[in-house]
Amino acid sequence: MLNHPTRLLFYITLMTGTLISVSSTSWMGAWLGLEINLLSFIPLMSNMNNQFATEAALKYFLTQALASAILLFSVITLSLNTHLTFSGFHDNIPLSTAICSTLLLKMGAAPFHFWFPGVMEGLDWFNGLILMTWQKIAPMMLISYVWTPNQFSFCIILICIITGSVGGFNQTSLRKIMAYSSINHLGWMLAAVLLGESCWLTYFGFYVFLSTSVVLLFHAYQLSHINHFFGLPIDNPVLKLALFCNLLSLGGLPPFLGFLPKWIIIQSLVAHHYTALVTLMVIFTLGALYFYLRMGYSAFMLTHAHPKWLPLTPFSPVLQAVTLFLLSLSLVGLAIGPLLIPIL
Structure with missing residues (x-):
């Protein structure tokens, strides 16, 4: 670095x-x-x-x-x-x-x-993480000054969500999948901009946290394509559980923490009478959840080959502790989420 x-x-x-x-x-x-x-x-x-x-x-x-x-x-x-x-x-x-x-x-x-x-x-995973997170702060803050609820903004929001969902269907590269995932989340953030600065900053904070936890594991095991999951050299099943739970959390599956920011945006959009917009957003976001399930289901639920000559990737105790901490937040974060909504 x-x-x-x-x-x-x-x-x-x-x-x-x-x-x-x-x-x-x-x-x-x-x-x-x-x-x-x-x-x-x-x-x-x-x-x-x-x-x-x-x-x-x-x-x-x-x-x-x-x-x-x-x-x-x-x-x-x-x-x-x-x-x-x-x-x-x-x-x-x-x-x-x-x-x-x-x-x-x-x-x-x-x-x-x-x-x-x-x-x-x-890019490598660290620079890719910067491109997905930090490089969006300044344009998002500037666009919040000019973003108004009109036909142009509604079309951009829906195009982002549709493109992010459909674009990742046939991808085998994890970097391109994360790129289309970022485009999908941008649609939700642009919708949150219509509601106020605190809404999109909250969503962006959750997105940065979940993306960092996923990219951290991708970087630790040097994963680049979906087929790398089948030979994933993780002896500890808890770490494998951490990877796929964080992926599903990033996709917004309700039992995990990643559903909380979407829940906040959905509730706020309905309160502002954007019912048609939020309905289309939820429908098209299901496509993004599909390719997260495609990455995790086959490698986690089915048997896979593990060559004995495959060297184990060193995984430091500190990184392992951080990974397990991120997993615990993704698993139990939604349970304490309703307590945080009145604060937000």
């Missing part, structure tokens, strides 16, 4: 760019923070020993540069009529739509997701 001293500098500037965008009071400052964040993440993605990582970094740079150019053009056009603040442009539908589209492109939401699965495929 920190095998080179300059990587620590890039991690610091990566976080600084996001904080500048989040705390900025003008669009120009937000654009500046996004650029600092972009230029810090590119060296972290690049790896001279892996041509796929270099290709992913190039794809990411070209896509983000296009989005930044369109965002800067929209901001300059906005400044001709109003000041460079986050207010005063809701009546200008073309400009607000352009700004929303560029921010959706930056975080890989459908239908602007053409780059996201390909970039995820070329």
